[in-house]
Amino acid sequence: MSEASVIVHADPELLAPAVAARLVIRLIDAQATRGVASVVLTGGRIASAVYSAVATSPGRDAVDWSRVDFWWGDERFLPAGDPQRNDTQARAALLDSLPLDPERVHAMPASDGPDGDDPEAAAARYARVLHEVARPGSEALPRFDVLMLGVGEEGHVASVFPESPAARETRPVTAVLGSPKPPPTRISLTLPAINTAEEVWLVATGADKAGAVGMALSESGPARVPAGGVRGVGRTLWLLDGAAAAQVPQRMRSPR
Numbered sequence: 001m002s003e004a005s006v007i008v009h010a011d012p013e014l015l016a017p018a019v020a021a022r023l024v025i026r027l028i029d030a031q032a033t034r035g036v037a038s039v040v041l042t043g044g045r046i047a048s049a050v051y052s053a054v055a056t057s058p059g060r061d062a063v064d065w066s067r068v069d070f071w072w073g074d075e076r077f078l079p080a081g082d083p084q085r086n087d088t089q090a091r092a093a094l095l096d097s098l099p100l101d102p103e104r105v106h107a108m109p110a111s112d113g114p115d116g117d118d119p120e121a122a123a124a125r126y127a128r129v130l131h132e133v134a135r136p137g138s139e140a141l142p143r144f145d146v147l148m149l150g151v152g153e154e155g156h157v158a159s160v161f162p163e164s165p166a167a168r169e170t171r172p173v174t175a176v177l178g179s180p181k182p183p184p185t186r187i188s189l190t191l192p193a194i195n196t197a198e199e200v201w202l203v204a205t206g207a208d209k210a211g212a213v214g215m216a217l218s219e220s221g222p223a224r225v226p227a228g229g230v231r232g233v234g235r236t237l238w239l240l241d242g243a244a245a246a247q248v249p250q251r252m253r254s255p256r
């Protein structure tokens with residue numbers, strides 16, 4: 001497990017294109033090494049800004065998008081196409097403009113999908129899809145080159161909320177019932193699944209995230225502050241704007 005690195009850009013207008021450029025390079029590198037690349041997408045406001053920035057990034061067409069696997073770290077369990085769904089937002093901001101292989105776009109099931117309005121069955125279905133694509137000989141999960149996460153005001157990541165059953169779940173995918181943030185029903189990768197990613201990037205902006213970021217980077221336990229419990233195997237990057245980084249000590253910030 002990697003130590004956390006913290007990179008601060010002044011504001012969201014600088015952070016979004018910087019993260020987008022970083023993602024484009026990371027995918028190009030992964031394809032140069034392995035022929036394919038994989039990314040786990042997240043939801044939320046800064047994530048959508050990053051996806052829009054990828055869509056207009058100068059390096060965008062250097063990625064072979066038909067050889068990128070897209071996964072989601074969590075999903076709001078709503079009908080397909082609902083504007084609140086994380087995949088709907090990612091498609092609108094980026095995916096719809098890319099020459100993708102639709103077989104490689106692994107959205108989490110919707111509440112009007114094959115399992116109907118049964119989030120437990122939908123979570124189990126997503127776990128099976130992950131398992132089917134996993135590396136031969138590996139356990140339950142495929143390789144994730146980059147796994148992106150937003151951070152909630154109270155320290156949630158994906159749909160793992162503080163002191164919730166999901167924060168202690170050991171299976172890779174879980175249904176989330178009674179989420180404190182609407183909508184109440186969700187599907188999420190769990191902390192052990194997130195922590196199999198090669199790189200985990202936590203992206204946060206705004207003063208309302210500063211307390212959660214500060215606590216996650218201190219000694220708070222993962223059940224209390226799930227964002228503090230995520231680590232990439234090779235790299236853990238906190239990508240913040242100045243307001244979200246307000247409680248991060250200077251000594252923890254990477255020089256730029």
Ligand SMILES: O=C1O[C@H](COP(=O)(O)O)[C@@H](O)[C@H](O)[C@H]1O
Nearest residue numbers: 042043044045046149150151158
């Ligand atoms: O509900 C969710 O919220 C977080 C953070 O969203 P933001 O708008 O405050 O940035 C997001 O990362 C997560 O994927 C999503 O389902």
